[in-house]
Every structure is written in C-alpha cells, then in structure tokens.
Amino acid sequence: MPVQKGADIAPAKGKLGVLLVGLGAVSTTFIAGVEAIKQGLAEPIGSLTQMGTVRLGRRTDNRVPAIKDFVPLARLEDLVFGAWDIFPDSAFEAATHAGVLEKELLGQLRKPLQKIKPMKAVFDQNYVKRLSGTNVKKGKHKLQLAQQLIDEIADFKKKYKCDRLVMIWAASTEIFMKPHAVHRNLQSFEQAMRENHKAIPPSMIYAYAALKSGIPFANGAPNLTVDVPALMDLANEKGLAVCGKDFKTGQTLMKTILAPGLKSRMLGLHGWYSTNILGNRDGEVLDDPESFKTKEESKLSVLEYILQPDVYPQLYKDFSHVVRINYYPPRGDNKEGWDNIDIFGWLGYKMQIKIDFLCRDSILAAPIVLDLALFLDLAQRTGMKGVQEWLSFYFKSPMTAPTLYPEHDIFIQLMKLKNTLRHLRGEDLITHLGLEYYD
Numbered sequence: 001m002p003v004q005k006g007a008d009i010a011p012a013k014g015k016l017g018v019l020l021v022g023l024g025a026v027s028t029t030f031i032a033g034v035e036a037i038k039q040g041l042a043e044p045i046g047s048l049t050q051m052g053t054v055r056l057g058r059r060t061d062n063r064v065p066a067i068k069d070f071v072p073l074a075r076l077e078d079l080v081f082g083a084w085d086i087f088p089d090s091a092f093e094a095a096t097h098a099g100v101l102e103k104e105l106l107g108q109l110r111k112p113l114q115k116i117k118p119m120k121a122v123f124d125q126n127y128v129k130r131l132s133g134t135n136v137k138k139g140k141h142k143l144q145l146a147q148q149l150i151d152e153i154a155d156f157k158k159k160y161k162c163d164r165l166v167m168i169w170a171a172s173t174e175i176f177m178k179p180h181a182v183h184r185n186l187q188s189f190e191q192a193m194r195e196n197h198k199a200i201p202p203s204m205i206y207a208y209a210a211l212k213s214g215i216p217f218a219n220g221a222p223n224l225t226v227d228v229p230a231l232m233d234l235a236n237e238k239g240l241a242v243c244g245k246d247f248k249t250g251q252t253l254m255k256t257i258l259a260p261g262l263k264s265r266m267l268g269l270h271g272w273y274s275t276n277i278l279g280n281r282d283g284e285v286l287d288d289p290e291s292f293k294t295k296e297e298s299k300l301s302v303l304e305y306i307l308q309p310d311v312y313p314q315l316y317k318d319f320s321h322v323v324r325i326n327y328y329p330p331r332g333d334n335k336e337g338w339d340n341i342d343i344f345g346w347l348g349y350k351m352q353i354k355i356d357f358l359c360r361d362s363i364l365a366a367p368i369v370l371d372l373a374l375f376l377d378l379a380q381r382t383g384m385k386g387v388q389e390w391l392s393f394y395f396k397s398p399m400t401a402p403t404l405y406p407e408h409d410i411f412i413q414l415m416k417l418k419n420t421l422r423h424l425r426g427e428d429l430i431t432h433l434g435l436e437y438y439d
C-alpha cells in the first residue's frame with residue numbers, strides 16, 4: 001500500500017542506533033564527522049538532511065524550510081553507533097589507519113571514537129578474496145551465524161537504550177553473484193543457510209538478521225545482499241524499509257550530473273572512458289577481479305539508463321563505455337578519477353570533455369551514510385515498507401520494484417526525494433509548470 005498524502009509520522013523520540021557493517025574508511029569518517037559536528041568543530045557539508053531545504057507552494061510564497069525542520073528526523077545528539085568488523089580496532093584506530101581525516105581532528109575526537117569497538121564479523125574469505133582478519137564469528141552453519149547477529153542486535157538495543165535501529169552495509173565489496181534458486185523464497189533461503197550453501201554470502205546473513213530483528217536495511221556496496229526475493233518478501237512481510245545499492249560518490253556522481261545535461265541538449269556520445277587510481281583498502285579489495293566485477297556492473301549501467309540509446313539511436317547507439325579502477329597505494333583514500341568523454345554536436349562535429357576529479361571517496365560517502373540512516377528511520381516511522389525508491393539519489397545502482405528500470409538522473413532523483421517529503425507532509429508537489437505566475 002503506498003503511503004498516503006499527509007501521512008502520520010511517529011515522532012523521532014529517544015535514541016537511534018546506527019549499526020554499521022564494516023568499520024573502515026567510510027564508517028569511521030561518518031562517525032567521526034558526526035562527533036565533530038556535535039562538538040561544533042565542523043559543518044555537516046554534503047548532507048541534505050542537515051543543510052538542504054525544500055520549497056513549498058508558489059515561488060512567491062517564501063516558504064523554504066530546512067528539511068530537518070519540515071520532517072521529523074532523529075537529531076545527531078540522539079545517534080548511537082555500533083559496528084562489526086573483521087579487525088578488532090576501535091573506531092579511533094580504524095580511522096587513524098584509514099588516513100582520511102587529519103590526526104589533529106581525530107585527536108579531538110579520540111574519546112567517543114575509542115569507545116566504539118567492533119563486534120565479531122560474519123566473514124568468509126571466499127567472498128572477499130583480498131582480506132583476512134581475526135575478529136570473526138564461528139558457527140556450525142549460516143543460520144546459526146545469523147542468530148548470533150540477531151542476539152547481538154537485541155543486546156545492543158538494550159545496552160544503549162535505543163528506541164529504534166537501522167543497519168547500513170559499509171563493508172568491503174563481495175564477489176559478483178547472480179540471483180540463485182535458493183533466493184526465491186524465505187523457506188529455500190533459510191534451508192540454504194542451514195546447509196551452508198555458497199549462494200548465501202555474509203552480506204545476506206547480515207541483511208537477514210536485520211530484517212528478522214525488525215530493522216530497516218541499506219546497502220552501500222554493489223553486492224546483491226538484500227536485493228533477492230526471499231529477503232524482499234521478508235522486508236515486506238515485516239513492514240521494513242530497504243534501500244541500495246552502492247553509495248553514489250566520485251566518478252559516478254559526476255557521470256549522473258553530466259550525462260543528463262548532455263542529453264538535455266541532444267548532444268551525442270561516441271564514448272566515455274573512465275579510470276581511477278585508488279590506494280585505500282577498498283581499492284585493494286577491488287583489485288581482485290571478482291570484487292571488481294561487482295563494482296563494474298554497478299558503474300556501467302548508469303549511462304545506458306540515463307542516455308536511453310533505444311529512444312535516441314542517432315545520439316547514443318553503441319557508445320563505448322569503459323571503467324577501470326587501479327589500486328595505487330600512495331594515494332590512499334584520495335582517489336583521482338579521469339574521464340575522457342567523446343561527444344558530438346551539430347552536423348556530427350566531434351568534441352571532447354576531460355574531467356580530472358581529485359576526490360576523497362570517504363568524504364563524499366560519509367554524509368550519504370548520515371542521510372540514509374536518518375531517512376530510513378523516517379521511512380520506518382512513517383510505515384513505508386519495501387524498496388525506498390525515493391532514496392535512489394544516494395545510489396549508483398538504485399533498487400526498484402521488479403518491473404521498473406532504475407532512475408539514474410540525479411536531478412530527477414532529487415526531485416523525487418523532495419516530492420516524497422512534500423507528499424508525506426500533505427503539501428502540493430512541485431511540477432515547475434509555473435503558468436500561474438503569468439495569469
């Protein structure tokens with residue numbers, strides 16, 4: 001049942017526990033950032049929930065509230081963090097190792113970060129070839145591992161007196177997997193867990209544990225994870241919100257900003273060549289061809305959907321799209337992404353665009369984690385269940401209803417997100433028609 005206009009939204013009272021799978025560069029940059037903002041050391045730059053506004057009514061009405069005043073979101077002061085990782089390092093040590101934030105800033109945040117110690121992970125090296133760690137759970141079969149997670153989640157909620165929880169996958173990218181017959185329904189899925197079937201990677205065990213515990217789930221990596229019928233049925237049955245996949249940062253963010261612009265002017269594309277150098281642990285994991293394949297699929301689909309070669313064959317038929325990621329340790333988290341874009345215009349005349357984006361992956365990802373935690377919690381309090389397509393804005397491979405193609409154009413995604421908020425609050429949607437100003 002779609003949510004009605006002017007829905008009843010339960011207030012955001014009490015603590016919101018944010019459970020992060022993976023306490024690496026993204027998670028620690030997110031947690032440290034929230035702590036820094038709470039202490040008044042920094043501004044929440046890049047976060048729509050903290051800095052964004054939403055226009056209401058006519059352009060002449062001057063009603064432009066901040067999103068966080070317009071819809072009831074959890075306050076940063078009410079967030080509590082928990083995590084799992086295969087390394088036992090605290091959030092302070094992990095953030096120091098990740099090397100994203102300066103030592104001086106981390107020094108000021110040492111106390112809250114040191115308190116966050118990761119719980120033992122559900123991990124299997126068959127799914128992430130380049131990693132091995134010691135902080136790992138043991139269990140006879142995968143269902144038993146899921147039960148351990150479920151127990152831990154309940155303990156965490158009690159210990160930190162959380163009113164509500166959300167879970168976000170920010171752990172390493174697993175190898176490429178296709179949907180399997182055992183994912184078809186919950187019964188076959190649970191049976192497969194009991195039999196330690198290889199079609200059930202750790203990420204699915206976490207997603208299952210979250211949903212069984214009544215917690216909404218977001219997937220920040222391109223793994224299949226929750227995007228299988230068995231788990232989506234479970235989410236719908238339990239009335240839980242779900243979204244994914246793969247945080248939209250860096251090069252793909254640029255692609256979904258630029259490609260709609262080229263298409264809007266009916267400029268053609270011969271080819272788009274993208275390459276990256278990246279030196280963090282994520283880069284190391286993605287150096288494995290099987291993990292890279294998962295990422296590549298996620299990155300490649302974007303242009304096809306935005307440019308619609310079937311609708312505009314003269315402009316976009318058979319364009320060449322290549323994506324490379326090279327692991328280059330000296331760069332750490334400070335990725336460099338190059339794009340060479342071969343376009344053509346009037347009378348077929350060729351032109352080129354070059355982008356050299358010196359970006360910081362986790363700096364771009366951290367505010368996404370914050371927004372997703374707050375919006376997922378909002379969706380949950382509003383009774384929105386299943387795939388949250390309005391959160392496509394944050395993902396490289398947005399999840400959709402099975403019969404729909406994903407919307408990748410970032411401007412359409414943003415309009416959809418804000419219109420969803422207007423709808424929830426019983427306000428008119430903005431169509432940008434604007435004829436009324438000329439009556």
Ligand SMILES: NC(=O)c1ccc[n+]([C@@H]2O[C@H](COP(=O)([O-])OP(=O)(O)OC[C@H]3O[C@@H](n4cnc5c(N)ncnc54)[C@H](O)[C@@H]3O)[C@@H](O)[C@H]2O)c1
Pocket residue numbers: 021022023024025026027084085086087098121122123124128131133169170171172173174202203220221222246247248249250280281282285360361362364365
């Ligand atoms: N940084 C970005 O801009 C960005 C964008 C899109 C997606 N992502 C994805 O987000 C994820 C995190 O990125 P990162 O840069 O923080 O990577 P990272 O390598 O710094 O952190 C990932 C952490 O996950 C842990 N881990 C791996 N498997 C685990 C498991 N089964 N259970 C618990 N912990 C596990 C690793 O030990 C590591 O500490 C990656 O999958 C990455 O591809 C990142």
